[in-house]
Amino acid sequence: MEIEGGHYTLTKQLQKGSLLIYHCPDGYYPYPAKTRLCQHDSSWVRAPKTFNPQRCRVVECPDPTVMEYGEVSPPQEKYFVNNETTYECYSGYTMRGSARRVCLPNAKWSGSTPICGRESGHNCADPGIPAGASRAGNIFGIDDTVKYSCNSNLFLVGSRERVCLENGQWSNKEPACYYKHTYDTSLEVSQEFGSSIRDRLTTSESLNDTQSGKMIRISKNGTLNIYIAVDISESIEEEDISSFTVNPNYEIAFFSSEFYEVVNILDFFNEQQVERSTIINIVANFKIGQKNTGTDLDLVFKNFLDKMAFIKQRVGTEKFKEHHHVIILFTDGAYNMGGSPVPTVARIKNMVYMNQTGEQETQSREAYLDIYFCDWK
Structure with a gap:
């Protein structure tokens, strides 16, 4: 029942129906389970496994290297809490959004999505690609659409599809790709x-x-x-x-x-x-x-x-x-x-x-x- 690097609380001690809740320090999250329930047959759901012991994992943020027409520094396989990234656009492209971001304890990046765009004659500006996402669609005229999906084990929050409107704005809100341990403060x-x-x-x-x-x-x-x-x-x-x-x-x-x-x-x-x-x-x-x-x-x-x-x-x-x-x-x-x-x-x-x-x-x-x-x- 123990968790490495954290602690747990019980709602009804070890009685049937008791909920076990794992707690980790700021910048960490419980893995593989956040809670366990004591069933009437005296077994836990989810059942602990000796080969995958409960522990506090360091918070990871989505991959920011999906940005187009620019470079992300430093290039890493994974980005963890407090890691800092900087963004620079290729020649001929102009930066919008944050040129510097930090991986926060809630598994989100600080600031806003960095976008490298240029004058292209399109009605709408390049909507960018949020960290951890992929985008289909590179034409930004009126009624053109872009569609988003999330990479690996991330899930999408927000609008999967956006449409370029007559006023030059994109419909809906920018989507985001989150891990299961991501939360809003x-x-x-x-x-x-x-x-x-x-x-x-x-x-x-x-x-x-x-x-x-x-x-x-x-x-x-x-x-x-x-x-x-x-x-x-x-x-x-x-x-x-x-x-x-x-x-x-x-x-x-x-x-x-x-x-x-x-x-x-x-x-x-x-x-x-x-x-x-x-x-x-x-x-x-x-x-x-x-x-x-x-x-x-x-x-x-x-x-x-x-x-x-x-x-x-x-x-x-x-x-x-x-x-x-x-x-x-x-x-x-x-x-x-x-x-x-x-x-x-x-x-x-x-x-x-x-x-x-x-x-x-x-x-x-x-x-x-x-x-x-x-x-x-």
């Missing part, structure tokens, strides 16, 4: 998500009647529904909820093996005046009167799915199309009750995407659903 979540809410989802009108942000887009006459769930099981040591300067419809709940509803989103649809200050007071004064040992993540999504279904029935299908849903879960991501939440999440997507099956139709609906997992660190 609390500062990143606060800045990017919070500023997106405050600065983009305002009552001001944009030229095309649509307000767009880095992650969230909503039409001027649309509705924003925010669902917040905070894990209060024994595996969690602290909690925090951020407030925003806009007035969306809120569903706020705490959860462990049970679902404790604090603010019911349906109250906003019953012509009740729900003030933001009232919401904050309710959350601050809410008390949990029992010990919370289990974690049922699927129960959270099922409750949110039920609320979405009720809202859709209440406002009608056409108006529901303009509802943007943001689900925020503060949790360590581990669960030991209720089974996998994946099927329920698929049902939520199906509802918001309006049963669209084509790739283009699905992408047009993806802007109406965002799911954030804010991992307790």
Whole structure:
């Protein structure tokens, strides 16, 4: 059960149903497992293996040498935390982005993607290639597309495909290739998500009647529904909820093996005046009167799915199309009750995407659903 270079905690000691959680110092991550669950037959999932002992590995960042028309120094087979890289463009090309980057403890590179471009007569500028990625497409005229994929054991976050628009901008956001041990820092979540809410989802009108942000887009006459769930099981040591300067419809709940509803989103649809200050007071004064040992993540999504279904029935299908849903879960991501939440999440997507099956139709609906997992660190 031991982990080399780190330590572990148990939610229920060595009792059945206990969750073992591995912890590593900053700049390291647990490998090969982050957690293990004690089953009712007294075996662990995932089971420890003597030939692959649990240890804290040094954080690795994606390969930055994918940059075109320039050089990356120093050239290395792998890049680890605190490694520094510099970028220089070939003659005739101009640098955009960061000329110096550092591999951070969360497995991301500091700064922004370095791009070596030049005047080519294209409508859109070269969109570059993020670290660890490959790109198909080198023509950047109006309606031209570029497609991204990730190398080796990385997974893609963001838009797999981007289109050159008439205004000279690329659609969607730049994708990124992450390892499984990559995570967003609390500062990143606060800045990017919070500023997106405050600065983009305002009552001001944009030229095309649509307000767009880095992650969230909503039409001027649309509705924003925010669902917040905070894990209060024994595996969690602290909690925090951020407030925003806009007035969306809120569903706020705490959860462990049970679902404790604090603010019911349906109250906003019953012509009740729900003030933001009232919401904050309710959350601050809410008390949990029992010990919370289990974690049922699927129960959270099922409750949110039920609320979405009720809202859709209440406002009608056409108006529901303009509802943007943001689900925020503060949790360590581990669960030991209720089974996998994946099927329920698929049902939520199906509802918001309006049963669209084509790739283009699905992408047009993806802007109406965002799911954030804010991992307790």
